[in-house]
Amino acid sequence: MLKIVDIVPYFPKKVIEISKLDTHKPELNTKKIIDAIGVEYVHQSAKDEYAVDMGRKAAEKLIKKNNLKKDDIDFLFFASLNNYFFIPASVFFLHKQLDLSDKTASYQLKLGCSAFIYGLMLIQGLFATNQAKRVLLVTAIDIRNFLYPNSLGTFLLFGDGATATIIEKNDAAPIIPFVYGSNGRFADNVFIKDGTENFPYSKKSFKERKDKYGTTFSDATLYLNSVNTFNNTISKTEWMFQKLVEEKGVNLANIDFFFFHQSSLLTLKALQKKFNIPDEKMIFALKNYGNTVSSTIPIALFDAEKQGKLKRGDKILLSAFGIGFSWISAVLEY
Structure with missing residues (x-):
């Protein structure tokens, strides 16, 4: 029913080496914690770089790489917990920054870690009912600015970044369970x-x-x-x-x-x-x-x-x- 055509990630330029972070808790075995969470490096967004901006950069690279015409994108999904404004939804600012057609519908998935797969499920529904043929699914998170340095379970674990995925209808593919x-x-x-x-x-x-x-x-x-x-x-x-x-x-x-x-x-x-x-x-x-x-x-x-x-x-x-x-x-x- 659907095909994942291509995926392009975007990561902010700032790279943080987790082992060198000041945890404010020298008495703790930071190495043991790092070994448990499995993270050695994370990226952190720039001062004026938000989730919408990271999503745009991933999407622009994807569109250029695949020689896509913006008018051919039927639906824009944005999976992000971040707010650009309080209202409206951030997806509309992403639509604006990408200069997409007014024929391209927009929808925001304000879910966390499960959002990408939920997006695939909703997209399959659009394809099954002939509502769309090509969908741009963008994910983005600006989370490090919301981490508490003394909370090692989050401070040493989370990173900023975004992805853009082009998904197309494929009648030859089976329905995904x-x-x-x-x-x-x-x-x-x-x-x-x-x-x-x-x-x-x-x-x-x-x-x-x-x-x-x-x-x-x-x-x-x-x-x-x-x-x-x-x-x-x-x-x-x-x-x-x-x-x-x-x-x-x-x-x-x-x-x-x-x-x-x-x-x-x-x-x-x-x-x-x-x-x-x-x-x-x-x-x-x-x-x-x-x-x-x-x-x-x-x-x-x-x-x-x-x-x-x-x-x-x-x-x-x-x-x-x-x-x-x-x-x-x-x-x-x-």
């Missing part, structure tokens, strides 16, 4: 609270707080309950794999490569062990980029193809678990 779900009861497990209409910035916004696990954060920076996130990632991924096998007829033994959201090396290793995935089928793409939220899976696809590992016709499984909580998995032929 998706399994998915969400649970808003965990919405307060990964969040940035202050800076909204309900919780405007105040003198307390940047005051250090601690949760019951000892995690430090502030209400104006990213909070991550790593324990609940890890446990739910494992349990919901197990549920999704079971649904794929029992209801969608997927044979996991026939999967050539497994592309999980690149959350942390600890989580990826746990998933690999849980599902007995051979090393040669497991994709890791954290080391040089960090956790780039909605961009991790397209970056991993780009990297694997660039390295000559991923080839056209390979059967791949995509799976992501993210804030909200939300989760989704899919099996497709690349």
Whole structure:
């Protein structure tokens, strides 16, 4: 039903070597933490470089590389948690910066790590109902400006970046099976609270707080309950794999490569062990980029193809678990 034609990433020029960051906690074994999360380098956006700007740079490069006519793009999807203005949605500023046709519809996916796969599912629906033939799916995150230096679980893990993907309708390709779900009861497990209409910035916004696990954060920076996130990632991924096998007829033994959201090396290793995935089928793409939220899976696809590992016709499984909580998995032929 669809074909991923090409993926182009964009990374800000500033590169941070994680081992050299000042964590303000010299008593901690930073190397041990870095080994667990699996990140050696991350990129950080420039002072006046926002998610929309990074998305535009990735999209412009993709459009030029593939000699695309902007009028041929039926739909623009923008997967980003960042706001350019409070309103309207950031996708319209991306549409403007790309100078797309007024025939190109725009839609923003304000999801986190699961957004790329959710985008594929929605795009398949557009193709199935003959609403579009070519879609531009852009992911972008500007997250490092919202990290609390004393919160090592996030400060040493997340990186900025963007991707642009061209997806075209392909009647010869089979319908992609998706399994998915969400649970808003965990919405307060990964969040940035202050800076909204309900919780405007105040003198307390940047005051250090601690949760019951000892995690430090502030209400104006990213909070991550790593324990609940890890446990739910494992349990919901197990549920999704079971649904794929029992209801969608997927044979996991026939999967050539497994592309999980690149959350942390600890989580990826746990998933690999849980599902007995051979090393040669497991994709890791954290080391040089960090956790780039909605961009991790397209970056991993780009990297694997660039390295000559991923080839056209390979059967791949995509799976992501993210804030909200939300989760989704899919099996497709690349």
